[in-house]
Amino acid sequence: MRCDVWWARPAPATERLLAMLDGVERERYGNYRQEIDRLRFLTGRALIRTVAGRQLGVEPERVVLDSSCYDCGKPHGKPRVVVGSSPAAAPEVSISHSGSLVALAVVDDAPVGVDVEQIRTAEVDDLARIAFSPTERAAFGALPDSDRQGAFFTYWARKEAVVKATGKGMSVAMSAFTLSAHDVPPRVLASGVSEVDPASVRLADLAPSHDYRASVAVLGADAITVTEQDADPLLEALG
Numbered sequence: 001m002r003c004d005v006w007w008a009r010p011a012p013a014t015e016r017l018l019a020m021l022d023g024v025e026r027e028r029y030g031n032y033r034q035e036i037d038r039l040r041f042l043t044g045r046a047l048i049r050t051v052a053g054r055q056l057g058v059e060p061e062r063v064v065l066d067s068s069c070y071d072c073g074k075p076h077g078k079p080r081v082v083v084g085s086s087p088a089a090a091p092e093v094s095i096s097h098s099g100s101l102v103a104l105a106v107v108d109d110a111p112v113g114v115d116v117e118q119i120r121t122a123e124v125d126d127l128a129r130i131a132f133s134p135t136e137r138a139a140f141g142a143l144p145d146s147d148r149q150g151a152f153f154t155y156w157a158r159k160e161a162v163v164k165a166t167g168k169g170m171s172v173a174m175s176a177f178t179l180s181a182h183d184v185p186p187r188v189l190a191s192g193v194s195e196v197d198p199a200s201v202r203l204a205d206l207a208p209s210h211d212y213r214a215s216v217a218v219l220g221a222d223a224i225t226v227t228e229q230d231a232d233p234l235l236e237a238l239g
Contacts, residue, residue, distance in 0.1 A: 001222040003112060005206055006104040006231035008047055010039035010097075016238050017046045020061055024075045040097040043235065045079075047104045048093050050234050052081045055091055055106070060238070070167055078113075078167050094164050094216075101208055104231065105216045107224075113164030116206070116214035117153045124152035131159065131174040135189075139181050153213040154182040158203060161217040162188065166195040179203075186215060 011017060021029055025045055032038040049060035056063070069077035081090035092112050094105045099118030106112070125148070128140050136155065143151055158179050163172040177191035177198075186203035188196060202224045206214035218224050 001107065001110060001202070001218060001220055001224045003204070003216055003218055003224050003226045004051075004106045005114065005216060005226060005228045006047060006051055006106070006234075007208065007228065008043055008102045008104070008231040008235060009100055010036060010102065011043045011046065011232075011235045013039060013042055014239060017042055017235070020046050020049055022065070024067075025065075028075070040102055043102045044095040044097060044104070046235060046238070047102060047231055048079055048081065048095060050238065051104060051106055051231070052091055052093065054234075056089065071171065078164060078169065094161075096160075096164075096214075099212065101212060101214075102231075103206070103208070103214060107218055110218050110220040111165045111167060112219075113161040113166070113217045114206075114214070115157045115160035115164060116208055116212055117157045117160075119150055119153050119211050119213065122149075122152070124148055127156075128152060131156065133175050133178040133190075135178045150213070151182040154205075154215075155179065157213045158186045158205070158215040158217075161203065161215040162196060162201060165201070165217040165219050168195060172196065 029038055049063040053060040053063045064082045066080045066082050067075045067077050092107045094112045094114040096103045096115045098116045101116050103114050103116045105114035159174045163169055166172050172195050176193040177196045178189045180187050188198040188201045191198055200219055202218045204216050204226045208214050
């Protein structure tokens with residue numbers, strides 16, 4: 001199973017990119033207080049439309065996105081591509097951003113989740129007690145202090161990719177499933193929630209830059225082949 005991951009830097013708010021946003025997205029864009037947050041949101045939505053449009057053979061402006069929450073119906077859920085009269089033909093997508101990076105994962109016919117995290121100052125021990133399973137907490141607690149910051153964000157990116165793939169996001173407790181150690185290939189070892197089946201979660205770490213951690217998760221029986229690509233030229237070509 002192929003998974004394409006596209007990397008972009010926050011793009012400037014050009015007239016064409018802004019025109020791609022629908023009414024709900026324009027409201028969300030305007031509600032962000034920080035410019036970097038607005039640009040990351042805008043870049044993510046433009047990137048989804050551009051890549052999905054290329055795959056579907058339509059202009060980006062014709063790609064309709066639905067971000068309805070699975071639970072409450074409000075537009076803050078995982079984006080879903082809907083185009084024309086054949087929504088089944090639309091690719092599955094997931095978007096994430098942190099710092100100066102925006103990531104888009106695209107897969108045909110399988111749920112996908114992607115997460116990128118800039119390594120930053122955080123109370124990682126406190127967060128680990130909330131988000132990690134007992135097995136993970138034991139492994140994390142045995143690490144030297146110098147390794148904990150990077151290890152924490154490796155775990156976190158992997159876990160968030162998994163919960164995003166389920167379509168339910170953070171309503172799925174991260175502490176309810178256990179991943180392999182941060183320094184070995186990622187996989188789900190055990191799970192206490194029905195949304196995360198160890199036998200059907202395919203995980204892969206990504207390679208952004210040295211001060212970031214990122215992972216992608218696909219729900220399916222087949223192994224995944226991940227291709228990472230630079231999306232900046234695509235967005236620059238839109239003008």
